[in-house]
Amino acid sequence: MAERGGAGTREELDRVLADLRALSEDIESCAVLSGERDLLSSSHGPGVDRERVGAMLAALVNLSEKVARENGKDHTSQLRIDTEGGHLLVVRLDDGGALVATTGPDARVGLVLYDMRNSRGEVEKVLAEGGEG
Amino acid sequence: MKKLLRNLFLLGALAGAAYAARSYLQGESAADETVQIVFDDGSTRSLASNTTEGQEFTDISRKIVEIGL
Structure with a gap:
């Protein structure tokens, strides 16, 4: 499930993502991207090209940062x-990384974003603890 | 000759109608695809997928949604 980082951090991120999916049933898949644009953890199914997905997510986050800069x-x-x-939903993490989720077309997007914002703190905590260790 | 011209005219009209319907439907679906960005100061910006900027977002997102994370 997880891609990079220490084993403890990977397991913790997997757990946070699993909790998020259990909490928000509309989420079909989710992932954590680091501030360096590395795919740290994802709920990918078999057959999903992780490098490709990571590169696409990184491109998307970089594009959104470019728009932010252009808008001052x-x-x-x-x-x-x-x-x-x-729907594709992205919530920024403190270190510049991102918590990302996909849903079906009929998802209650506001509710999913609410759950993602609530999980963000836990993801940041795991990443901070992983960085210390 | 007159009949041939009439048939050609009808064929052209049909092709034009089909093209117009296709363009209309494509435009409608493109307008359904939107991008909403919330900035750090709480302000938001929306981009339609029929803009160059918005299309970059929707093209990548469509693929990610399709294959999953």
């Missing part, structure tokens, strides 16, 4: 993209 802002704190197939 420091950074983007939240991103919601509605597509025909579903």
Whole structure:
């Protein structure tokens, strides 16, 4: 499930993502991207190209930061993209990383974003503890 | 000759109608795809997918939603 980082951190991130998915049933998949744009953990299914997904997520987060700079802002704190197939939701972490989730088209997006914002603190805590150890 | 011209005219009209319907439907679905960005100061910006900037976001997101994380 997890991709990089210490074993303890990976397991903890997996647990946080599993808790988030259990809490928010509309979430189909979710992941944590580090401030260096590395895919730290994800709920990918078999057959999903992790490097490709990580690169696409990094491109998306970089694009949102570019838009923030162009608008005279420091950074983007939240991103919601509605597509025909579903929604892509991104919540920024303190270190510049991101908590990302996908949902189906009929998801209660406001509720999912609320749950993601609530989980953000726990993800940041795990990453901070992992950095110390 | 007259009949041939009439058939050609009808064929052209049909092709035009099909193209117009296709463009209309594509435009409608594109407008459904939107991007909402919330900045650190709480301000927001929305981008439609029929803009160059918005399309970059929706193109990547469509693929991610399709394959999952």
